[in-house]
Amino acid sequence: MKETAVVGVGNTKIGEWYDSSLRELTDEAISKAVQSANIDPKEIGATFVGSMSSGIFNQQEHLAALIGPHSGINAPAIRVENACASGGSALRVAMMAINAGFYETALVVGVEKMTDLIDIGDVTTALGTASDGEWELGIGATFPALYALIMRAHMHQYGSTLEEFASVSVKNHKNGSLNPDAQFRKVVTMETVMNSRMIAEPVRLFDCSPVSDGAAAVILTAKDVAKKYTDDPIYIKGSGAGTDHIALHQRESLTSLQATKRAAETAFKMAKITPKDIDFIEVHDCFTVAEVITLEDLGFCKVGKGGKFSLDGETALNSTISVNPSGGLKSKGHPVGATGIYQVIEMFHQLRNEAGKRQVSKNDIGVTQNIGGSGASCVINVFSRGA
Numbered sequence: 001m002k003e004t005a006v007v008g009v010g011n012t013k014i015g016e017w018y019d020s021s022l023r024e025l026t027d028e029a030i031s032k033a034v035q036s037a038n039i040d041p042k043e044i045g046a047t048f049v050g051s052m053s054s055g056i057f058n059q060q061e062h063l064a065a066l067i068g069p070h071s072g073i074n075a076p077a078i079r080v081e082n083a084c085a086s087g088g089s090a091l092r093v094a095m096m097a098i099n100a101g102f103y104e105t106a107l108v109v110g111v112e113k114m115t116d117l118i119d120i121g122d123v124t125t126a127l128g129t130a131s132d133g134e135w136e137l138g139i140g141a142t143f144p145a146l147y148a149l150i151m152r153a154h155m156h157q158y159g160s161t162l163e164e165f166a167s168v169s170v171k172n173h174k175n176g177s178l179n180p181d182a183q184f185r186k187v188v189t190m191e192t193v194m195n196s197r198m199i200a201e202p203v204r205l206f207d208c209s210p211v212s213d214g215a216a217a218v219i220l221t222a223k224d225v226a227k228k229y230t231d232d233p234i235y236i237k238g239s240g241a242g243t244d245h246i247a248l249h250q251r252e253s254l255t256s257l258q259a260t261k262r263a264a265e266t267a268f269k270m271a272k273i274t275p276k277d278i279d280f281i282e283v284h285d286c287f288t289v290a291e292v293i294t295l296e297d298l299g300f301c302k303v304g305k306g307g308k309f310s311l312d313g314e315t316a317l318n319s320t321i322s323v324n325p326s327g328g329l330k331s332k333g334h335p336v337g338a339t340g341i342y343q344v345i346e347m348f349h350q351l352r353n354e355a356g357k358r359q360v361s362k363n364d365i366g367v368t369q370n371i372g373g374s375g376a377s378c379v380i381n382v383f384s385r386g387a
């Protein structure tokens with residue numbers, strides 16, 4: 001099997017960027033990535049764009065053609081849409097194209113500019129289109145409401161507590177306070193999280209990722225040419241994807257994601273690793289319960305004990321397993337289609353020892369888990385420093 005490397009990255013800070021257009025955000029991310037890889041844009045063989053809902057958020061479809069040429073890259077471009085897993089999916093598709101020998105280099109861009117919709121109700125509806133329209137959004141079940149059902153089910157089934165879920169938010173805000181590109185850079189207490197505004201009982205404001213704008217770009221190359229662009233490439237050692245029913249009631253379980261398990265099985269097998277080999281992981285904590293369930297599904301702790309594992313401090317920076325050193329979606333922000341690429345950029349900096357104050361000390365193997373919607377799609381990618 002051929003391998004792919006990441007040789008350069010660039011991104012905007014995540015935030016509410018009312019004064020920048022979607023095109024300006026991607027221009028900034030792409031120009032930084034091109035500069036970081038020290039690559040002539042003419043050498044880029046193809047562009048892959050991950051974005052969830054630019055048609056609804058910005059009344060702009062046909063993103064691939066909009067973005068590449070505007071940044072001076074005239075390579076063939078396509079968009080990959082897989083809800084909040086669009087970024088991770090775009091990376092996987094680009095990797096497959098390179099490993100199959102179609103291209104030697106590719107640009108992968110993730111972008112979402114959510115604040116062009118001013119009304120939070122409109123944003124919630126736009127996001128809700130990634131649920132089952134007939135069975136969920138159509139009868140008023142928004143994403144906070146769906147994750148509230150999942151959280152309730154977890155509490156009912158395993159006796160997990162609100163304090164356990166809140167500890168995920170506290171830890172991610174602490175990590176995010178060390179990340180200059182994060183949307184929220186404030187440390188928060190358990191009391192702040194547990195007394196925050198109720199959104200969809202029992203999900204409170206600080207259980208939710210925010211509404212965000214951001215663009216992130218990475219340059220991929222075939223492994224054998226990577227050193228032409230940087231002395232210190234990182235390598236994609238494994239990649240897996242999983243899919244399940246969109247509607248919660250059609251799934252086997254409310255408290256475990258088959259899509260995550262399927263993606264992990266493929267990715268870990270390809271990378272020849274087990275969960276014990278992972279030094280740090282960026283997981284998709286769109287709501288605190290999502291991080292708890294992921295810890296269980298990936299086998300870092302016993303089923304039903306993800307919340308306790310978090311409350312006990314086992315997921316803090318440089319503890320048993322560093323989970324979301326970037327601050328995760330909760331604190332770093334969640335520009336939905338771009339999130340999977342921001343996760344890869346965190347891999348790049350952590351594996352190259354350039355993550356500053358949030359640098360993890362054990363950094364041979366890092367993993368990203370990017371999920372779509374309430375978990376019907378999942379992409380897991382495994383990265384390493386050594387070839």
Ligand code: COA
Pocket residue numbers: 084120124127143144199205206208209210211286334336373374
């Ligand atoms: N966590 C912490 N603080 C948040 C926040 C969040 N998720 N979202 C907003 N805030 C803060 C704002 O910074 C602002 O603080 P300030 O008053 O100090 O300036 C305050 O809360 C009010 O912000 P506002 O933008 O008016 O909040 P809102 O009610 O419009 O939105 C949510 C809050 C929870 C509804 C929104 O963040 C949301 O929908 N999140 C989920 C997104 C989602 O579903 N993504 C897809 C996942 S599958």
